[in-house]
Amino acid sequence: MTTPRIHLPAPLPLPKIALVATIALVTLAGAGTIAARGLPSLDAARSAIGIPVRTPDGVVKGQEIAVLTEAPNVPPPITRSYATKVIVNLDVTEKPMRLADSVEYTMWTFGGSVPGRFIRVREGDLVEFHLKNAANSTMPHNIDLHAVTGPGGGAKASLTVPGGESVFSFTAMNPGLFVYHCATSPVPMHMANGMYGMILVEPKAGLPKVDREFYVMQSEFYTKGKYGEHGMQMLDMDKGIDEKPTYVVFNGAVGSLTGDRALQAKVGEKVRLFVGNAGPNLTSSFHVIGEIFDNVYTEGGTLAQHNVQTTLIPAGGSSIVEFGVEQPGDLILVDHAIFRAFNKGTLGVLHVDGEKNPNVFAAIKGLGVTAKGE
Numbered sequence: 001m002t003t004p005r006i007h008l009p010a011p012l013p014l015p016k017i018a019l020v021a022t023i024a025l026v027t028l029a030g031a032g033t034i035a036a037r038g039l040p041s042l043d044a045a046r047s048a049i050g051i052p053v054r055t056p057d058g059v060v061k062g063q064e065i066a067v068l069t070e071a072p073n074v075p076p077p078i079t080r081s082y083a084t085k086v087i088v089n090l091d092v093t094e095k096p097m098r099l100a101d102s103v104e105y106t107m108w109t110f111g112g113s114v115p116g117r118f119i120r121v122r123e124g125d126l127v128e129f130h131l132k133n134a135a136n137s138t139m140p141h142n143i144d145l146h147a148v149t150g151p152g153g154g155a156k157a158s159l160t161v162p163g164g165e166s167v168f169s170f171t172a173m174n175p176g177l178f179v180y181h182c183a184t185s186p187v188p189m190h191m192a193n194g195m196y197g198m199i200l201v202e203p204k205a206g207l208p209k210v211d212r213e214f215y216v217m218q219s220e221f222y223t224k225g226k227y228g229e230h231g232m233q234m235l236d237m238d239k240g241i242d243e244k245p246t247y248v249v250f251n252g253a254v255g256s257l258t259g260d261r262a263l264q265a266k267v268g269e270k271v272r273l274f275v276g277n278a279g280p281n282l283t284s285s286f287h288v289i290g291e292i293f294d295n296v297y298t299e300g301g302t303l304a305q306h307n308v309q310t311t312l313i314p315a316g317g318s319s320i321v322e323f324g325v326e327q328p329g330d331l332i333l334v335d336h337a338i339f340r341a342f343n344k345g346t347l348g349v350l351h352v353d354g355e356k357n358p359n360v361f362a363a364i365k366g367l368g369v370t371a372k373g374e
């Protein structure tokens, strides 16, 4: 009869015993704290972030006139290291514009385009906003910028009759990518007619350098006629109330980012898209077919997410997405609520030129049918 052998672990040297005992004591103490105070990790997270009550010191150096751009262009990055007074001159005009091939719509615009002009300021800047309403406008208009801390985002102070001009000022206290829109009654009508755009408040430290920046804004149009029905189209308020858009588009029209108007980049470049969603109703599932977002500043705020396939953009919200382009070809921008992309117009192209890298992607054997350019 053999005696079963019991293998005992080698005795711990003294310093290791001390370490294990310390860890055990700290763990026990931590458990006691949780029991006594609830959820200390949440408290810790809150105190780390804080809830600042901001008070601008009013110290600004000099002044400049804001460079405003039409989508898909973005004003140049801000190189200033101090706050200044930025004068924004934005003119509201109402005019017939192309919604799709042979389809026109009387757009109400901020700066003559849909979406409205892109505004770029720096955190801490004092913005003096001049809103003019063209003399031949049929309506009063105003502006609510989500970057504004103040009544109605500036809406009340900026209500402007045809032929008039309103001026108000605000300090851009929170960095981020913000939507602006008209907030004149009836608000849904003004928004459905094209009155929206975006303002970027660059953080004091700036944004990481990239090779290309583009401005893309999704929105819906509700027309009396069906999708693609030729001629001048009128707003269908019932479709708006039912949230059943006829068109869902990027940058104000079907095909605004395809063919000759496709966005352009080269292999090896870093791309940043400032993406907004004006709604007025739908949430966007923004996706780029053939790419993965390396960075996503969720909801246009400060939190950076990584390795994202599709980012959700609420109506009246935004997202900043960044990615490196590694392979030539056409990357396709869509709302991945996919009927919108293929049947309502939410389709754009980022064309990438450059050398193929078979280590990134290689088509080995298919059905013998190769699409042009693949």
Ligand SMILES: [Cu+2]
Residues within 6 Å of the ligand: 108, 139, 140, 141, 142, 182, 183, 184, 190, 195
């Ligand atoms: Cu308006």
